[in-house]
Amino acid sequence: MEHVILLDESGNALGHQDKRTVHTASTPLHLAFSCYIFNAENQVLVTRRSLRKLTWPGVWTNSVCGHPQESEPMVAAVSRRAAYELGLALDEVRLLLPGFRYRAEWGGVVENEMCPVFTASVSAEPRPHPDEVDAFRWMSWPDFLAEATAEGSLYSPWSRMQVTLLAALGPDPRAWPSAPSAALPPAAHTLVH
Known part of the structure; x- marks a missing residue:
């Protein structure tokens, strides 16, 4: 049974609650994460949330999202959810x-989350879990950025906000600088390694 880590306004852990x-x-x-997965051609994986999802069913969004579990490092949580939702083993997971x-x-x-954003790379094609993802596509970063930020975009609200911040890091996702883990919410500090 998955849970979420509840947070105070400063990002300190207050306990946990059943995700359901x-x-x-x-x-x-509560504490969450988002990840943008890129392939060898520097295309980003965009997914459509399953119609079975409670939050934003059928909405296009970034590659994978989720919630770390107690005593689970953030990078491990990102990798776990990518394996579960997409059947993917991630390489080079980096905090952005x-x-x-x-x-x-x-x-x-x-949705009410402190949601650090990561990037990762893969060398395989997704095999989505139908309860989580009902469609996916690979897009060039410029195309995704334009589509997600367009007037009336139907992408998830978090991905629309995140892509604007990611674009400020530079035009080439491969060159985006990693962020220091010390800047994570306090509840995640012990979960980083």
Whole structure:
């Protein structure tokens, strides 16, 4: 049974709650992550959330998202979710945006997360889990950036915010600088290694 790590406004852990019960109209602040996966051609993997998902079903978004478990390093959590959702083994998982935070609502369900953003690379094709992902595509970074930030974009709200911040790191994802793990929310500090 998966849970989420609940946070105070400073990012300190307050305990945990069953993932199945946390996402409501008044979702408490909790720790999460997002990851953008690139292939050898420097294309980003974009996924469509399964219609079975409670939050943002059927919406296109970044490669993979999830929640670290207690005593699970953040990089291990990213790798675990990529393996579960996409059937992928990740290479070179790097932290890019340690302080990303957002709150969004859709259909009466709220996401409220401190959500560090990572990047990773792969050399295989996804084999999506149908409960998590019902479609995927590889896109050039410029095409994805343009599509996700376009007026009326139908991408997830977190990915729209994240891509704007990632674009500020430079035009080539391979050259984006890694961020220091010390900048992660305090609850994640012990989970980094």
